[in-house]
Amino acid sequence: MTTSFTAAPDTASRNPILISVGTRPEIIKMAPVYAELRRRGMPVAWVHTGQHREMAESLYSFFDIAPEHEVMLERRNGSLAHLNALLLEGLSDVFEKVRPSAVLVHGDTTSTLGSAQAAFYLDIPIGHVEAGLRTFNAREPFPEEKNRELTARLARWHFAPTPGAAANLNGEGLAAGGVHMVGNTAVDAALAGTSRLAELLGSGRLALPGPLQRLQPHLARCRLITVTAHRRENWGPGIRNIARAVARLLAAHDDLAVVWPVHGNPAVSDVVHAELGALADRLEGRLCLCPPLDYPALLWCLQHSLLALTDSGGIQEEGAALSCPVLVLRSTTERPELIEAGAGLIVGTDADHVLATVTQLLKGGAELKRMRRAVNPFGDGHTARRIADVLAREIEA
Numbered sequence: 001m002t003t004s005f006t007a008a009p010d011t012a013s014r015n016p017i018l019i020s021v022g023t024r025p026e027i028i029k030m031a032p033v034y035a036e037l038r039r040r041g042m043p044v045a046w047v048h049t050g051q052h053r054e055m056a057e058s059l060y061s062f063f064d065i066a067p068e069h070e071v072m073l074e075r076r077n078g079s080l081a082h083l084n085a086l087l088l089e090g091l092s093d094v095f096e097k098v099r100p101s102a103v104l105v106h107g108d109t110t111s112t113l114g115s116a117q118a119a120f121y122l123d124i125p126i127g128h129v130e131a132g133l134r135t136f137n138a139r140e141p142f143p144e145e146k147n148r149e150l151t152a153r154l155a156r157w158h159f160a161p162t163p164g165a166a167a168n169l170n171g172e173g174l175a176a177g178g179v180h181m182v183g184n185t186a187v188d189a190a191l192a193g194t195s196r197l198a199e200l201l202g203s204g205r206l207a208l209p210g211p212l213q214r215l216q217p218h219l220a221r222c223r224l225i226t227v228t229a230h231r232r233e234n235w236g237p238g239i240r241n242i243a244r245a246v247a248r249l250l251a252a253h254d255d256l257a258v259v260w261p262v263h264g265n266p267a268v269s270d271v272v273h274a275e276l277g278a279l280a281d282r283l284e285g286r287l288c289l290c291p292p293l294d295y296p297a298l299l300w301c302l303q304h305s306l307l308a309l310t311d312s313g314g315i316q317e318e319g320a321a322l323s324c325p326v327l328v329l330r331s332t333t334e335r336p337e338l339i340e341a342g343a344g345l346i347v348g349t350d351a352d353h354v355l356a357t358v359t360q361l362l363k364g365g366a367e368l369k370r371m372r373r374a375v376n377p378f379g380d381g382h383t384a385r386r387i388a389d390v391l392a393r394e395i396e397a
């Protein structure tokens with residue numbers, strides 16, 4: 001079930017710190033930690049849990065990461081229990097072989113909880129990056145809210161992205177001294193990612209993907225909005241309402257363009273294409289429905305957007321880091337700091353409300369300008385350094 005690649009030379013002699021992740025957002029947000037540990041010469045290795053296979057490759061290449069280990073998931077159905085069982089067994093094999101000094105997990109995915117459980121059974125200390133996010137509602141987001149709560153019970157180091165997240169953890173009676181307020185590595189990744197993107201585009205070593213090239217001529221005349229939606233709680237009516245709001249926005253404002261990288265899950269893509277496919281054909285590029293974009297292309301969209309409409313967690317943080325106001329297409333967010341800082345609004349998925357909010361923001365633009373100038377509450381881009389400081393002190397001592 002598992003494959004091992006050649007171990008990197010600097011991890012061969014000492015037990016490495018093992019980063020165990022497998023979904024798109026986890027890879028993006030752990031890349032800065034990996035880079036920082038390597039920069040310091042600390043032994044570090046990476047296991048790809050296999051949860052997102054097709055989206056992973058381009059990320060590994062962009063961040064220059066070659067995972068030494070991978071779990072080959074042979075999924076026979078889409079159930080979370082089945083995925084969890086496969087992850088637990090596959091990761092346990094890898095951990096037994098590698099005998100890491102610590103396992104680092106991220107956030108709240110099924111890979112996060114599976115990695116933490118597997119490490120716990122082998123008595124390996126766990127570091128939880130982006131710890132302490134809570135909506136206090138087990139159904140929103142499902143299953144992520146419980147994944148992060150349960151991971152906190154197992155972890156030794158809790159790397160909280162904001163004072164609010166640290167307060168959540170301290171209120172849960174975790175071992176004293178284990179909670180570290182460090183910021184969010186999403187900011188490190190977005191800042192490093194945009195400067196690398198500028199360099200690659202500038203030197204001609206990277207071109208924007210076709211759909212964005214076709215969108216580009218419209219941007220001389222149109223303001224851009226980036227839309228993404230994929231959360232389980234929005235499947236069905238939620239996604240349909242968001243699509244209808246987008247159609248009405250484009251009908252009401254002929255100086256708007258929309259880019260919507262559509263998540264590959266049929267529960268999302270079937271609905272989006274049924275609602276908007278014909279309109280996208282008619283608008284010839286002003287509505288760009290495309291497959292999920294590579295991370296640098298998504299960053300480009302946020303840099304060029306007036307605002308983002310999204311139910312994604314990471315895009316809330318990236319929007320704040322890149323001065324792109326975010327309207328959250330959910331009834332709650334575990335990132336209340338975005339709203340408190342004035343960099344975003346919760347709008348839910350009611351089409352009338354989404355439409356009215358965007359229309360109001362477009363009028364005059366003063367409110368949008370204020371949102372754009374809000375101070376980013378998710379950190380300064382040096383989070384990975386703080387995480388490495390703690391690990392260097394407490395693992396190598």
Ligand SMILES: CC(=O)N[C@H]1[C@@H](OP(=O)(O)OP(=O)(O)OC[C@H]2O[C@@H](n3ccc(=O)[nH]c3=O)[C@H](O)[C@@H]2O)O[C@H](CO)[C@@H](O)[C@@H]1O
Pocket residue numbers: 024025026028106107108109112130133141144228261291292293294295296298299311312313314315318
């Ligand atoms: C609401 C919620 O519970 N979300 C959790 C989910 O992430 P989250 O909701 O952020 O997951 P997404 O799948 O939206 O991924 C977001 C990331 O993917 C990138 N992107 C998005 C679209 C696209 O076409 N191309 C692309 O590269 C974005 O730039 C962002 O960095 O797992 C993360 C990892 O543990 C946690 O941090 C989040 O708390």
